[in-house]
Amino acid sequence: MTQVKEKERKLTIARAMAESIAMEMREDETVFVMGEDIGELGGVFGNTRGLYTEFGAERIKDTPISETAFIGAAVGAASDGMKPVVELMFVDFFGVCFDAIYNMMAKNTYFSGGEVNVPMVLMTSTGGGYSDGGQHSQCLHATFAHLPGMKVVAPSNAYDAKGLMTAAIRDPNPVIFMFHKSLQGMGWLGTEKEAIVHVPEGTYEVPLGKATITREGTDVTIVGITSGVHHGLKAAKELEQQGVSAEVVDLRSLVPLDRETILESVKKTGRLIVVDEDYHSYGMTAEIIASVAEVGVPMKAPPQRVAYPDIPIPFTPVMEQWALPSAEKIVNAFSKIKETEQ
Amino acid sequence: MTPTQEQEIWMYQNMVTSRFFEEAIEKIYMEGKTPAFNMAKGPIPGEMHLSNGQEPCAVGVCAHLNKDDIVVSTHRPHHVAIAKGVDLKRMTAEIFGKKSGLSGGRGGHMHIFDPNVNFSCSGIIGESMGVAAGAALSRKMQGKPGVAVAYLGEGAANQGAFHEALNLAAVWKLPVVFVIEDNAWGISVAKKASTAVKHNSDRASAYSMPGVHIPDNDPVQVFEKAGEAIERARNGEGPTLIEIETSRLAGHFMGDAEAYRPAGEKEHLAEIDPIPAFKKRLSERYQWTEREDQALREQARETVNAAIKYARDSDYPAPEEALDKVFV
Numbered sequence: 001m002t003q004v005k006e007k008e009r010k011l012t013i014a015r016a017m018a019e020s021i022a023m024e025m026r027e028d029e030t031v032f033v034m035g036e037d038i039g040e041l042g043g044v045f046g047n048t049r050g051l052y053t054e055f056g057a058e059r060i061k062d063t064p065i066s067e068t069a070f071i072g073a074a075v076g077a078a079s080d081g082m083k084p085v086v087e088l089m090f091v092d093f094f095g096v097c098f099d100a101i102y103n104m105m106a107k108n109t110y111f112s113g114g115e116v117n118v119p120m121v122l123m124t125s126t127g128g129g130y131s132d133g134g135q136h137s138q139c140l141h142a143t144f145a146h147l148p149g150m151k152v153v154a155p156s157n158a159y160d161a162k163g164l165m166t167a168a169i170r171d172p173n174p175v176i177f178m179f180h181k182s183l184q185g186m187g188w189l190g191t192e193k194e195a196i197v198h199v200p201e202g203t204y205e206v207p208l209g210k211a212t213i214t215r216e217g218t219d220v221t222i223v224g225i226t227s228g229v230h231h232g233l234k235a236a237k238e239l240e241q242q243g244v245s246a247e248v249v250d251l252r253s254l255v256p257l258d259r260e261t262i263l264e265s266v267k268k269t270g271r272l273i274v275v276d277e278d279y280h281s282y283g284m285t286a287e288i289i290a291s292v293a294e295v296g297v298p299m300k301a302p303p304q305r306v307a308y309p310d311i312p313i314p315f316t317p318v319m320e321q322w323a324l325p326s327a328e329k330i331v332n333a334f335s336k337i338k339e340t341e342q
Numbered sequence: 343m344t345p346t347q348e349q350e351i352w353m354y355q356n357m358v359t360s361r362f363f364e365e366a367i368e369k370i371y372m373e374g375k376t377p378a379f380n381m382a383k384g385p386i387p388g389e390m391h392l393s394n395g396q397e398p399c400a401v402g403v404c405a406h407l408n409k410d411d412i413v414v415s416t417h418r419p420h421h422v423a424i425a426k427g428v429d430l431k432r433m434t435a436e437i438f439g440k441k442s443g444l445s446g447g448r449g450g451h452m453h454i455f456d457p458n459v460n461f462s463c464s465g466i467i468g469e470s471m472g473v474a475a476g477a478a479l480s481r482k483m484q485g486k487p488g489v490a491v492a493y494l495g496e497g498a499a500n501q502g503a504f505h506e507a508l509n510l511a512a513v514w515k516l517p518v519v520f521v522i523e524d525n526a527w528g529i530s531v532a533k534k535a536s537t538a539v540k541h542n543s544d545r546a547s548a549y550s551m552p553g554v555h556i557p558d559n560d561p562v563q564v565f566e567k568a569g570e571a572i573e574r575a576r577n578g579e580g581p582t583l584i585e586i587e588t589s590r591l592a593g594h595f596m597g598d599a600e601a602y603r604p605a606g607e608k609e610h611l612a613e614i615d616p617i618p619a620f621k622k623r624l625s626e627r628y629q630w631t632e633r634e635d636q637a638l639r640e641q642a643r644e645t646v647n648a649a650i651k652y653a654r655d656s657d658y659p660a661p662e663e664a665l666d667k668v669f670v
């Protein structure tokens with residue numbers, strides 16, 4: 001708590017990301033940005049807006065549509081003293097360039113016995129809900145988090161976005177920074193208002209690998225990330241009407257995963273619902289439930305997960321909206337928990 | 343290989359139908375999206391990439407294809423789909439996300455599949471090329487006739503898949519033609535800022551295949567050059583890379599403010615719109631009358647209106663149908 005209350009300055013995640021990058025670029029000449037349409041356009045999702053004007057084409061580099069080349073180039077530059085921040089426009093496009101990511105970026109540090117570090121940030125948009133079809137709507141959290149050697153973070157609000165970006169740029173390791181389109185604050189994608197929050201003007205870090213309790217409660221733990229946190233918060237409000245006190249944990253990082261915070265919460269509540277917009281099977285939900293099961297936390301009921309069904313994401317809104325996680329599905333999951341308790 | 347009068351009129355008709363279709367989609371797309379533009383709203387949600395101006399690339403190539411030939415298109419697929427003879431009613435219903443759509447609403451505008459005429463497309467840049475090469479390989483292995491055509495934007499020529507597929511097609515002498523629709527832009531990035539060669543067709547020489555550069559957005563030139571390439575492919579002489587300098591008259595997608603365009607560019611492109619130019623040619627060469635033109639336009643308009651009506655009148659699928667068709 002600061003003594004003098006700072007004037008409230010609400011920013012979108014897009015602006016918070018751009019602000020963090022700009023501040024790091026002013027301090028550190030080795031930081032530069034590459035990606036498609038990140039220059040004059042300011043990024044399709046607005047997260048590099050203003051950077052081109054301030055820093056120019058040398059440090060804010062529009063690339064050809066050549067993800068393998070420019071992400072590979074980021075690995076090379078990072079190993080040679082630069083700190084690239086690169087954008088993969090939609091996470092769905094990882095298919096054309098994953099080798100540069102998981103075989104090079106994520107492994108070079110280890111292969112070199114820790115001698116070669118790869119301080120880069122790969123920022124990429126995730127998520128659906130606006131009918132962009134199955135090649136432009138995925139989250140793929142687990143796809144990245146599964147593979148060792150890269151940190152993976154994903155903010156649910158602008159405060160965390162700025163702090164996580166700053167920490168990611170300063171971290172000597174590669175960091176995947178996933179931002180959810182529905183939280184980005186771009187009107188054309190619809191906007192989750194709760195993601196637009198006060199962001200201090202100064203520089204600060206949100207530590208990588210540290211979850212936060214977004215809402216305290218005693219009866220059930222709802223664990224989520226990005227959009228899942230907002231569904232969780234809405235569900236918590238509804239549950240409150242039923243006299244249920246829900247605790248919402250925002251993971252913020254998938255790698256490292258803050259198991260401690262999750263366990264602490266579940267020990268307190270004895271009930272667990274994990275929310276993820278990524279696919280159901282082999283994903284984040286399974287990892288968290290396994291982490292709780294492994295240590296044998298006494299549970300009042302079996303844990304539940306609310307995730308995306310194991311199907312490619314359908315275009316038509318009737319199917320897509322039906323398949324997406326929602327507050328309602330979380331509330332229903334809680335009812336199921338209560339049923340199993342009886 | 344010059345087109346007959348009949349072929350020219352067929353091309354013109356398809357260009358007009360395609361343009362009317364895009365204009366109708368453009369209008370309907372904005373329903374529910376004003377005053378605040380939110381992509382999720384309205385009868386056609388999601389991204390929408392219009393093909394206005396690129397019609398010559400579609401008709402000049404597809405005029406040589408029959409239903410058994412294969413076309414793999416891009417994220418900007420409508421003009422090519424129309425020229426390939428995709429069921430327009432069911433394609434429109436797909437774009438509206440209806441049950442009667444080609445994929446029952448699962449695909450949407452970037453994922454149009456009509457196996458009856460061997461048409462498909464994808465939203466990932468450059469990925470049409472390997473798929474088209476593979477379809478050509480299949481025809482060769484099965485001893486079946488037919489060629490495959492892959493469409494791509496000029497931006498895709500900087501993608502790894504472009505180079506891999508060209509080499510593969512050449513080394514296996516596959517019956518495939520690669521068609522670059524060079525509209526000079528990849529979203530906001532100009533071709534000259536992203537591409538090391540002036541003409542992507544020059545890259546064909548790296549893979550020992552003919553590279554054909556078509557400098558004008560002219561369906562007749564496309565017809566002539568594509569005709570030769572497709573004949574080569576049909577005769578077992580291997581692949582060709584064709585580059586067409588075309589125009590993107592609209593934004594990259596609907597909602598694009600296009601602030602990156604140099605002043606006057608849009609106006610210039612409108613002046614060289616290929617449809618009025620083609621009409622002029624028809625009237626000069628074939629005494630194409632205003633009356634004939636009106637009749638053709640009316641027919642095109644009816645085709646489009648019928649497709650839109652079909653799509654509007656169709657029902658949405660049941661939400662649970664989302665779970666079907668992952669496997670067959």
Ligand SMILES: Cc1ncc(C[n+]2csc(CCOP(=O)(O)OP(=O)(O)O)c2C)c(N)n1
Nearest residue numbers: 093418465466467495496497498527528529
């Ligand atoms: C692998 C991949 N990278 C990036 C994108 C995002 N994207 C969609 S369209 C586009 C521009 C494509 O330009 P071009 O190939 O020239 O086709 P045009 O849009 O001009 O028709 C980009 C970068 C994508 N869909 N796939």
Ligand SMILES: [Mg+2]
Nearest residue numbers: 495496527528
């Ligand atoms: Mg282009």
